[in-house]
Amino acid sequence: MEPVFELPIALPGRDSRRLLRSLHAQLRDAILDGRLKPGLRLPSTRRLASACGVSRNTAVAAYDLLLSEGYVVARRGAGVFVAGALARGPKKSRTAPAVAANGRRLAPFWRVPPAAFVVSPPPKPRLDFRLGVPDLALFPFAIWRRLTARSLRTLARSSAAYADPRGQPLLREGIAGHVSFARAVACAAEDIVVTSGAQQAFDLLARILVSPGRTVVAVENPGYAPLQNAFAAAGAKLVPVRVDAEGLVVERLPSEARVVCVTPSHQFPLGCAMSARRRAALLEFAHAHGAVVVEDDYDSEFRFGGRPLDALKTLDRGGCVFYVGTFSKSLFPAIRIGYIVAPAWARAALTAAKRYSDWHTGVIEQDTLAAFIAEGHLARHVRRMRTVYAARREKLLGLLAQNFGGWLEPIPSLAGLHLSAFAAPSVDAAALAGAARRHDVGVVLLRVFQSGGAGRQGFTFGYGAIDEAGIVQACAKLRRVWPR
Numbered sequence: 001m002e003p004v005f006e007l008p009i010a011l012p013g014r015d016s017r018r019l020l021r022s023l024h025a026q027l028r029d030a031i032l033d034g035r036l037k038p039g040l041r042l043p044s045t046r047r048l049a050s051a052c053g054v055s056r057n058t059a060v061a062a063y064d065l066l067l068s069e070g071y072v073v074a075r076r077g078a079g080v081f082v083a084g085a086l087a088r089g090p091k092k093s094r095t096a097p098a099v100a101a102n103g104r105r106l107a108p109f110w111r112v113p114p115a116a117f118v119v120s121p122p123p124k125p126r127l128d129f130r131l132g133v134p135d136l137a138l139f140p141f142a143i144w145r146r147l148t149a150r151s152l153r154t155l156a157r158s159s160a161a162y163a164d165p166r167g168q169p170l171l172r173e174g175i176a177g178h179v180s181f182a183r184a185v186a187c188a189a190e191d192i193v194v195t196s197g198a199q200q201a202f203d204l205l206a207r208i209l210v211s212p213g214r215t216v217v218a219v220e221n222p223g224y225a226p227l228q229n230a231f232a233a234a235g236a237k238l239v240p241v242r243v244d245a246e247g248l249v250v251e252r253l254p255s256e257a258r259v260v261c262v263t264p265s266h267q268f269p270l271g272c273a274m275s276a277r278r279r280a281a282l283l284e285f286a287h288a289h290g291a292v293v294v295e296d297d298y299d300s301e302f303r304f305g306g307r308p309l310d311a312l313k314t315l316d317r318g319g320c321v322f323y324v325g326t327f328s329k330s331l332f333p334a335i336r337i338g339y340i341v342a343p344a345w346a347r348a349a350l351t352a353a354k355r356y357s358d359w360h361t362g363v364i365e366q367d368t369l370a371a372f373i374a375e376g377h378l379a380r381h382v383r384r385m386r387t388v389y390a391a392r393r394e395k396l397l398g399l400l401a402q403n404f405g406g407w408l409e410p411i412p413s414l415a416g417l418h419l420s421a422f423a424a425p426s427v428d429a430a431a432l433a434g435a436a437r438r439h440d441v442g443v444v445l446l447r448v449f450q451s452g453g454a455g456r457q458g459f460t461f462g463y464g465a466i467d468e469a470g471i472v473q474a475c476a477k478l479r480r481v482w483p484r
Helices: 017-034 045-052 056-068 096-103 139-155 169-183 197-209 226-233 276-289 344-358 363-374 377-406 428-438 468-481
Strands: 072-075 079-082 192-195 216-221 237-244 255-264 293-295 321-326 338-341 406-408 418-423 458-462
Touching: 017 056, 045 056, 056 072, 056 428, 072 192, 072 428, 079 192, 139 237, 139 293, 139 363, 169 192, 169 321, 169 338, 169 406, 197 226, 197 293, 197 321, 197 338, 197 344, 216 226, 226 237, 255 276, 276 293, 363 377, 377 406, 377 418, 406 458, 428 458, 428 468
Parallel strands: 216 237, 216 255, 255 293, 293 321
Antiparallel strands: 072 079, 192 338, 321 338, 406 418, 418 458
8 A cells, every 4th residue: 555644745836946946845854853754655756746736757856856865765666765864853843833934034035945965965975976075185284284374374464354355366366377277268366256165156146147036047957056046046037958968058048048057168967068069159149148158167177188178268259258166176175265257347246246245255265275376286286186086087987887888878078076877767776876875885866966857867976085996895886786
């Protein structure tokens, strides 16, 4: 007998872009507060879709997200069950109705906050192909400590007052030189605005480019949810646009789009590079429609072959491209320093938005990074890590071909800290991800990055935070749980 749970679920209209986010959040909250008990068998995706009045793809995507976050487990032939070992919050008090009523004072977007972008849900597996994390064990922290101490001594001799919202002058000069050398983007210090990571860069751009309820923003599908959420929170109308082997399908862009967000060098999460033909077509679209392009070049430092294609910012002749970079992958995520290379016409607005947001990024971190770049440590570290990551990538590709050749199709990619692979139609990717986690191996489903849960199923494999020995062990464990 198929189980049915008595759980009130209130969803927006069928045409809302928040259907998936709302369904996922309400199921997750019910698990965390104990309304859905550990071990409970959940309804089938078809039954859930029917009960909630949503498409089956939306129900599948909601379960996939819960599975990737560790809230549920899938048992082949048996169904989907609430996971047993979870940190659960306290039961709701009698004031819950009042809290819910007060929640209506929140802006609509924040009444059901977007699910956090979880690259490795707790507890973290020992062998984890998590995304977006470099190998911190190989970072020269001794040099960083020495430069930080110097920055502190310098600060002690100064007024330690509020600083320039655009960023420290020496750091902006260093970033301009780094971007010019590494990506052939011709820029000067005055073109740079330093941000607290790439996420703040997206937030600031959304503030100055979006008119709430009016501005149409085209985003990649599949794509990077934190970027999309920054624009959605600002009131943009998001339009997902399909990605293929050449990157964003420019022909599918809606004519009313006034902002286009892309990851052209290493598409997230597929890993493909936007072709030269598509890059030219995108810039032509922007110029013809009065649109701007947000170019997220998040891990372009790590390239393992082939001639790098020019950045969109390099090709731009009409001042329509905002180039966003970060040091989270080349150094470490906790540094929280990113930057925007902005067209001249937008610098004043961007600087004001930064001032109103947090005034400026931490001065000590900026000065330390400026010295790290000026003394050549960044370039040396990137060269070293490029060799390390290239070896890991080759090992992973070899093991995937050797052990999963009939089931997984790696997507061609020559850059970045992860690669993705499409799964054959016969593969139950969600069930395998759950089985892998039970064997202490973490992989992320491609579907969690897809709007509406549609698209081909598969996996992403990050190799930044797992060494070659770990890759070998993880692939061996994956092979043992793989269907024969």
